[in-house]
Amino acid sequence: MRGAVLHAYNTPLKVENLDVERPREGEVLLRIKSAGVCHSDLYVLEGATPVPPPLVPGHEAVAVVEEVGPRVEGLAPGDVVVSSFIWPCGRCRNCARGLENLCEKFAEVRLRGTMLDGTTRLSMGGTPVRVFLGGVWAEYAVVPASAVVKLPQRLWDKPELASLGCAYLTAYGAVVNSGATSPGDTVVVVGTGGVGLAVVQMAKALGARVIAVGRNPAKLKIASEMGAEVVDVKSSPVEEVKRLTDKRGGDVVIEAVGSEETVDMAIEMAAAGGRVVLVGLMAVGRRAPVHVARVVRSGITIVGSYGARPRVDLPKVVSMVDRGLLRPELLASDKYRLEEVNQAVEALKSGKSVRPILLP
Secondary structure (H helix, E strand, O other): OEEEEEOOOOOOOEEEEOEEOOOOOOEEEEEEEEEEOOHHHHHHHHOOOOOOOOEEOOOOEEEEEEEEOOOOOOOOOOOEEEEOOOOOOOOOHHHHOOOHHHOHHHHHHOOOOOOOOOOOOEEEOOEEEEEOOOOOOEOEEEEEHHHEEEOOHHHOOOHHHHHHHOHHHHHHHHHHHHOOOOOOOEEEEEOOOHHHHHHHHHHHHOOOEEEEEEOOHHHHHHHHHOOOEEEEOOOOHHHHHHHHOOOOOEEEEEEOOOOHHHHHHHHHHEEEEEEEEEOOOOOOOOOOOOOHHHHHHOOOEEEEOOOOOOOOOHHHHHHHHHOOOOOHHHOOOOEEEHHHHHHHHHHHHHOOOOOOEEEO
8 A cells, every 4th residue: 555654754755655464453444535634743744743753644534444353343344434543442541531532551652653552554665664643644544443433424525524533523622521611601712723723613613702813814714704703913912812801811711832932822811710721732842831820810720631532522523513513624625645745744834724635
């Protein structure tokens, strides 16, 4: 099969022929129909998220189940599924507590680029090839069955639904699980990339008032079309958010960028008693300062939010799309062939595209 291989950080991807093994216990072999291009992939390409190359990136997809491994139930060849970037083992302490997005076994292998058992399913000329949370920038991929959710047949031919496996799953976790958003809450979203705009849609679907803060005029326009009030970071954003909220700030502020500046901004935008949900990732090892006096005196809760539960929450996200509450096509309208993977990466990096979609 063909896949986009990264041989060294900060070098172009090469589409090459790879060998793929059959799925082992608890795994499925997928034929990829479409795959999203996410900023988390950019961190891998740059080495900021240091998964060892050679590797195949890509961690959200719409795919057809080609083969199921032993002890896989509820899936069969021919099923069309969404693949999540989170792989719960189902047996560790966190999975048993209902925190499968924080699966301990998955956390062990996430940066190693292997399956849950510590081995790889891809190779090239006998050399093992690693993956980043799926390796779906390829014609085929092997992933744990716990990471995929079936799509109803009426949604099979929608390549933009690849973004459900990361952008929208992350949005659900931030807005619903970590943010505990209620109808009528004011939700401030800092960042208007793929995840930020998915958060805008998710919060609007729950009946919240949404204020989107960003710097890209085209993306702010999309946020406005989704029903958000928009604030350009060039226009004293903290003061503008306070003005729009009668000096209160947001009940829930979701930071979807991952920088020192935007983390500080999110805390300053929160209302007394509000919640700041950190979603944006920084390079491994980087830290952001916290305005402790404001957090303490205003009773602000700061919580990290990593995705959501694929077996519990991803079916709900699919249902919301099916009912027209979420519209991924507003984010993922730009399509690229696998051979154009480097153009897709550049389109995301430059801000030209919100969520490029690869069509292997």
